[in-house]
Amino acid sequence: MEMARAIAAGEFSVYYQPRFAAGTLVPVSAEALVRWTARPDMSPDRFIPRLERNGAIEPLTMFVVATVCQDIHRLRNALGVNPKISINISPALFSKSLFADGLLDFISMNGIRPSMIEMEITESFVTHDLGAVVTSVTKLRDAGFEIALDDFGTGMSSLHYLDILPASTIKIDRHFVTGIGARPTCERIVASVLDMARAANVSTVVEGVETVAQLKYVSDLGCNEAQGFLLAHPMPFNDFLAFMLRHHKPRLQLVAAIPPLHTLSPEGC
Numbered sequence: 001m002e003m004a005r006a007i008a009a010g011e012f013s014v015y016y017q018p019r020f021a022a023g024t025l026v027p028v029s030a031e032a033l034v035r036w037t038a039r040p041d042m043s044p045d046r047f048i049p050r051l052e053r054n055g056a057i058e059p060l061t062m063f064v065v066a067t068v069c070q071d072i073h074r075l076r077n078a079l080g081v082n083p084k085i086s087i088n089i090s091p092a093l094f095s096k097s098l099f100a101d102g103l104l105d106f107i108s109m110n111g112i113r114p115s116m117i118e119m120e121i122t123e124s125f126v127t128h129d130l131g132a133v134v135t136s137v138t139k140l141r142d143a144g145f146e147i148a149l150d151d152f153g154t155g156m157s158s159l160h161y162l163d164i165l166p167a168s169t170i171k172i173d174r175h176f177v178t179g180i181g182a183r184p185t186c187e188r189i190v191a192s193v194l195d196m197a198r199a200a201n202v203s204t205v206v207e208g209v210e211t212v213a214q215l216k217y218v219s220d221l222g223c224n225e226a227q228g229f230l231l232a233h234p235m236p237f238n239d240f241l242a243f244m245l246r247h248h249k250p251r252l253q254l255v256a257a258i259p260p261l262h263t264l265s266p267e268g269c
């Protein structure tokens with residue numbers, strides 16, 4: 001009830017952080033990130049785990065999904081191409097048998113094609129009912145949504161997840177990226193995860209890129225996409241729209257020249 005009131009009062013908003021093709025630095029998609037704008041002192045890292053524990057994460061997630069659906073229409077009208085937005089879904093929700101069906105119905109009722117949305121799921125899903133999570137995620141994948149494994153490398157058996165979840169993308173956790181240029185072990189881990197992803201035929205996003213050296217390291221190693229403060233911070237929708245209008249449209253020809261990426265929509269977003 002309290003969550004419904006806070007959402008209705010406009011206490012939360014959705015920010016967007018662009019993701020870039022690592023080779024050309026063209027923005028190709030964005031991650032939707034919820035912010036408790038009425039409580040700037042509360043970072044998502046603090047309030048999301050609490051909501052996951054007390055069950056209030058579902059209404060907040062549905063608020064994010066509804067906002068993203070609306071914003072996708074606005075982006076599409078302004079940019080003239082189908083955007084791709086990724087949404088973080090708590091593993092606790094995927095372990096509820098009816099959640100995925102509700103999500104599918106909601107998104108299709110809003111006139112959004114599944115190919116325009118990627119669902120990010122963190123490796124912590126292993127602590128939930130694994131069978132139920134795999135069933136839900138497979139249902140979404142079969143309906144045409146992309147699936148990304150978030151925070152890759154921080155869980156306990158990443159390679160196992162890659163085998164059992166139908167993920168098309170992995171997002172290499174920023175912990176490893178932060179070590180590039182500072183800790184050789186992190187560099188070797190990033191290099192071998194990129195190798196492994198190629199072998200497993202999944203696309204790669206490197207998170208938390210903050211320096212040119214980090215960007216160069218991962219793009220030289222063939223990482224598909226980069227995300228991080230070096231390239232763009234999370235921003236409110238209107239700023240994101242202006243950002244995309246500035247950077248996206250004039251470079252559409254470039255996008256067509258990028259080697260096939262799972263994360264590019266067939267329309268050449």
Ligand code: G
Pocket residue numbers: 017033044088150151174207208209210227228229230234
């Ligand atoms: O777990 P997930 O990858 O969804 O977390 C995304 C969070 O990481 C967001 O809250 C976002 O603000 C933050 N973030 C995004 N890019 C960077 C970055 O380059 N550096 C740091 N420190 N945080 C980042």
Ligand code: MN
Pocket residue numbers: 031088120150
């Ligand atoms: Mn994420």
